[in-house]
Amino acid sequence: MHRIWTKTAATLIALMVLGGCATxxxxxxxxxxxxxFDVWNQETGGSAGGGQPxxxxxxxxxxxxxxxxxxxxxxVPVTNATYTRTAVNEIHRQFHRLPNPDLVMYVFPHLAGSDPVSVPGYTTVFPLYQRVQYAMPGERLEDY
Structure with missing residues (x-):
């Protein structure tokens, strides 16, 4: 039974491949x-046309x-000066840091390690985001 399905599938694939080559x-x-060029002239009103397009x-x-x-x-000089590095604008930050609030977590007393050792409860602080994120120039005006 399995062999009949295999031969049938192989025959169908061969017919499809040969049918594709026949077109x-x-x-x-x-x-x-x-x-x-004809399509361009038709859509834009043509070089001699002068239509709405x-x-x-x-x-x-x-x-x-x-x-x-x-x-x-x-x-132009004023616009270019905003992108030019000078001694004056080097000391000012263009990319301000976005706020990254600290989270305070309390760890309850627990046992740790392969030989259960008691660990007393403690408090730890860690930032909300893993990396420091920066705003684009002009996106954020407040200092952090």
């Missing part, structure tokens, strides 16, 4: 007459190609 790539993925695309491009104003030119 044509062009039949599965037919090629149209359109190129990617083409207008939106041109408006977006014009926003990116705008010339720098005087305010933009003057703001």
């Amino acid at each position: 044509s790539k062009d039949k599965l993925l037919p090629h149209g007459d359109h190129t990617m 083409a207008r939106q695309l041109l408006d977006a491009r014009q926003g990116l190609r705008r010339p720098l104003t005087e305010a933009d030119v003057q703001a």
Whole structure:
């Protein structure tokens, strides 16, 4: 009985593999007459089209190609200075520590070890989080 199932399974797998080889790539993925350039022109309104998608695309491009104003030119050094390391900003922390509260735990008296030794009750303190976590610059303003 086991042998019949094995032969049947092997025959089905062989038929599936041969059936996969018998199909044509062009039949599965037919090629149209359109190129990617044709699809691009159709979706963006075309180079000679000037439809609504083409207008939106041109408006977006014009926003990116705008010339720098005087305010933009003057703001560049200020913006770059916030990322530049100097002696002044080296002593100030940019990444503040996030709070990591201490937990207090009382351990009851118990027996420990292979030879039961009595351990008196005691209190221990440990941090809530295993690692120190830091905030991104500007994310947290309070000092800890």
